Structures are given as C-alpha cells and as structure tokens.
Amino acid sequence: MPDIDRDINRDIDLSTEITELLADLVRIESTNPSLSSGGVGEASIASWVAAWCETQGLAVDPVDSGDGRPSLVVRSRPAQSRAESAAAQSDAAQSGPRPATGTLLLCGHLDTVDLGAMTDPLVPRVDGDRLYGRGSYDMKAGLAAALIACREAARLGLDVDVVVAAVADEEHGSLGIQRVLDHLGAGFVADAAVVTEPTEMAIGVAHKGFVWTEIDVMGVAAHGSRPQLGVDAIVRTGTLLVEIEALGRRLAARAHPLLGPGTVHAGVIEGGQGPSTIPERCRLTIERRTLPGESPTDVEREVGQLLATCAAADPDFRATARTVMHRPPLETAGAHPLVAALSGACQDIRADTPDVSGLSYWADSAFIAARGIPTVLFGPGGDGAHADVEWVSLRDTADCARVLVQLARHLGTALRRNEA
Template sequence: MERVKNSLVVWVDAPPPSSPPPGERAGERGRAATDRPLVLLCGHLDTVPIHAADEGRFPRREGERLVAPGASDMKSGVAVALELAERLPRAGRDLDLGLVLYAREEGPFEENELGDLLRDVPALRGAALAVCLEPTDGAVQLGCVGSLHATVTFTGRSAHSARPWHGENAVHKAGALLAHLAGRAPREAVSGGLVFREVISATRIEGGRARNVVPDRCTLNLNFRFAPDKSLEAAAEELRALARDHGGAAEVTDLSPACPPWADHPLVRRLLARTGAAAEPKQAWTDVARLAQAGIPAVNFGPGATSQAHQAGEWVELAAIERCYRALEAFLRATPAA
C-alpha cells in the first residue's frame, strides 16, 4: 500500500517495477514484467457537503435501497472495488489489480488528490486500463467532456439611474452575450463513434453597487463543456474569443481536459463484451481525463444512479451494486463465467 496525503494505492497484486519510459505505451511495462495487464479500480472517498435534510440521519436501508450521503456518488463504487479485491483471488484472474482510492474529487481540479497519486506513485503509469466507478446507471460511459470556467467582465461607467445617459450600463452590455448563449444550439461532435454534446452556460452573474446607480461593472461565470475532439488550449481560446466578440474580457479560472473514448482499446472491448453493458458517451467531466493525461486509458463504470448524485436523501439500489460486482468479476476473470 502507498499513501499520499489522504489518498492511497492498494496493490492487490505486485505493482509494475516502474513507470513506462518516454515513448512507451501505457501498460507495456506492466505486461513485460508480469505478463498480465494491470487494471486499476479507481474511486474517490469524499462526498459533497451533507444536505441539511440528511444531518443526523445515519446510512440506512429502505426497502431495496441503501440511503446515505454519497451512496451513488460514489461509496457504492468504492465498495464494489474493495469486495473484488477481497473476494477474487489472483489465481482466478488473468489481469493484475490495483485500487486507487483518493480524496478531494468533489472540488477544484487542482485540489483533487488523484493528481498527487499519479505524480508520486509512478508505478500507476504502468496500468493498461483504469475503471472509474463513478455512477453510470450500469452503463459503460466512455471518455468525457472537458470543463472550463471563465469569469467574463464587462465594464461601463457609473451614473444616477434617473439620468442613465450620463453613464454606461455594464449589465446591459452583457445582454448581447447572454442572448447569444440563450439561442446557442449544442454542438454535436463524434469521437470514438460516440456523440458528445458541447455546451456553454452562464452559471452566475453579478453587477451593480446600489439600486439607483447605473452599474459600471458586470461579471459572468461561463462554464464550457467541450467535446473530446478539442484540446484544452483550443477550448480556452474559443471562450476568450467569444467574450471579446461580445464586448467582454474572459479570464479562465478552472481548466479540466476532455478524455477520448478509447473505444478500440482491447480491454475496453473485453469489458463491453463480458459485461453486456451499453456503451455511452460521458456527458460530464470525470477523472478518466486526468488518468488519460498520465497516459492511462480509462473508462467510467459504476453501480450508482446518475440522477441521485449530490441529491438530498441520495440512494443506490442494492441490486445495482450486485450487478456491477458480477459484471466486473466477469471482466477480471481469466475466463468468463459459463
């Protein structure tokens, strides 16, 4: 086991001896050392802050559901990973196994401790595939969209609101960009045979200093969810250009890359074939993108319900946990169950 800050890597089997040298494909070093590809089961340990309605209410079973903060996102996925490590011996697998359990996923990109693990535990970069057990409703969700946040600032000149012609209303100047976004259709982009929808949304707006003063400043937060066919740099420049074209200036504040689907990877094909799960595009951001940046192909597959993530009274179906366990067991076994 290797610990970094509040996160850890549990080597269920021996880790590869080192990370791949520059230019070597992910997983090749591990295969050469053990003749078995290394698969990582990845899950974050934190949840979003507990809702007021859930305070003091302990995890509990209600009928065929387990109800608890993080039940779907993603304590159930972590439980599946731990059970597989405990119950499925190496002799029954033809894949080596490691667990990556990390903190601070539910926050800014730079604070996520998976980045610390990937930096400080170089043997992880010998993995042939990583499976993030995020909630996917039992589907295999390939790739993910990237996510950029930017603060767009419009500047004007203050005046008395009885005589607005003496000033320049910064809130009104933001109107053209807001109208553009309201009428902007999602861009559909095909990657790995899957269709991702690219969207830009204004998620916050602030402006004005008093009820009777023409505002001299207005800021918007824009969130750009961009498709895997676009680089982080290209997406950031597109957001800056959009702001300039509508009279504002954009400062990019949070950058999370997109991830390709890896649809043709042999272990991804094996996962789909042995589980019988549907392949879908991940219309959100997950840590598969951070893993891909480190050279590790990664997919999303977990028991949680996407509709329950971050909800008050969050729940997961007990049957979904069992199905996910059985599906990953079939994927990891040396031969699929008859």
C-alpha cells in the same frame, strides 16, 4: 491456486458483505470542504478504509492530497515495476503463485457533496434492493465494489495486480487523482483502468470536458439621476448574454455520436453597487462543456469572438476574459479491447450485454486517460447524485465487484496469451 471458475461465480454472500461495507462508508461523513464551509474532508474515511484494507491483507499507501486531505493507493500485490515482475516471473517455481503479468487500475472517490436537506444522510437505510444515504450512489458504492474486487483478486491469487486509487476532492478540483498519479510516477504502467462512478452498469467510454471562464464587463459609474454620464456594465453584459445564447445554438448543430453537442451556459453573474448607481462592473462566469477534440484554446478563441462581436456593435462595450478552470473530455474507442473484455466479464456474471455509452458528467477518468492508460467508467445503478434523496442498487454494487474481478481474470489471460 483456488478454482477461479468456481470462486468467481460461487454463491458466497458478497451481497451481505458489500452491503455492510457500503453502509460503513456512508456512516462516515466525507463532505468536500472546497464545496462547503462545513465540509469535514476525507481524513476520517481514508483512515477507516486504510484500516479495513489492512485487515483484508491488502497493501495500503497513503498519498497527501494537500490540506490534510489524504488519498489512498491500495494493491492486491506488493508494488513491482514491470522489469521486476518480468524477472520474478522467470525465476518463479512452477508450483508457486505467478508474479503479476499486468495491472488493472480501479478508481473511486472518497468525498461527497454537502448533506443538503437530506433526512438522516449519514444513517444508511436499506429498502429492498436500495441503500439510501449521502454518497451511496455518488460514489461510495463504486468504491466499495472496487475494494472488494481488489481483496478478491488477492484471495484468488490472480496474476494481475489490482490497484485501487481511493481519491480525495473529485467533487471539486480533482486534486486527489492528480496527486495519486504523480505519486505512482512515470514508471507506473497500467494495462487498463476502470473508474467506478455510477453508470447504471453500462460501459462509459466518453464524457465531455469543461472550461470555466470569468468575463469582467467594465462600465463607468455615475449617479442614477445622471445616467448620461455613465456606462451601465450590467446592460452591456445583457448584450453578451444574447451572444452566448447564439453560440449555444451554433454548438447544437454539431453533435458527438455518444455525447451530443457541446454546450455553453451562464453560471454566475454579479455586479452593481446599489439601485441608484450606474454599475461600473459586472462579472459573468460561463461554463462551456467541451467534446473530444476541443481544447481550452478553442474555447478561449470562441469567447474572444463573442467579446469582439459585442464591441463591434457597441463602442462602449469593454470586457476581459480569463480561464479559471478546465478539465479535458474522455473518449475511448468502443472497439478497444478493454471494452470487449469488460463486456465479456458482464456477460459472464450477469448474462447480459451492457450498453456502451457516453456520460453526461465529468469524472477523474480523463486525468487517467491523459497518462496513456486505456480508461472506461463502469459502476452500479441508482439515483439522486447531489440530491436530497440518494440511493444505489445493492444487487448492482455486488455484481459490479464480481464483474471487476472477472475483468482482472480476462486481462491476465489476454496478457499471458500475448506473451506466449
């Protein structure tokens, strides 16, 4: 086996290689078609990533995420169940490579938001430590780091199977990670998972969830010259908006130590038929950002109370509500061994201690954690997610790959110690 201490910290120019890989990924448009009618989807980038993995000697398994939008499962070792791995370990010769003692799951998404008003969004541009282009920060840099880490784990012969889930549709419905987890099946066991979303090289242990609710406020249509015959649904929705604002103030009174308070806001409003008609309907879509411990049922109860309050104050107020999408929050204990192992890996590579923080955005990490896998987020720094100027730090991206390899090494050492 290679000298791992020397190889992980060697001055191989991972920086050059990872810059080239990231630039290749940025050149491939992968805009999410669920967000934009012109979105091309993930088929082209998934095909390119699969081909790259094959040239690196990595096992690749495509997973259909629906509508021709593939995800990929990439492995540093051939797939084995824990029972098969244990049997192989007992039979292995002392001089041969160790069978896998554990699994580290890395996750990054293939899709991006639309190109917006970016200048040359698919032409990667390097300026000092920064690489510019659509998806560079969110999150093709994190994906590149995960792929390089998987390749390095295979090259070094680490006895931890590093599995990369390169998934479709994170920017909209997260179909990719759900299909990948279903594909891996109930028998898939990972000792830890890292989602390589951009975290500025901090360890993200928590993020909020969200619930989207559509509220239909019903009125009675009438001609604008005879308003006494109608009930204005838009005016009644205004009453509801006041109650939503009051709910936001109540939520602000109870804060999570890493995430702050839950929030609520009105995201979309639509209604009315014309200037001379009393509107008979107004639809309001609200988003409630939830804290760990809060559920969609809790939010449905809150919304029901809002409607009841409005109805009690106005006998003409009538409304119905339905949940149209919900995603769970994430919380991994800051004292979890995964956090300590990742922090130690950062200190090995960067000689500093990373912050442990909560993150403002939602990510696929919550779905992974829901399968009982200890999960954190960790990725490079930069700026401009979903914006017209987007860039990522190349130094952080290369360091992220190195840290992930070191984490795999720490994980293998810890598992062997536990088995001893």
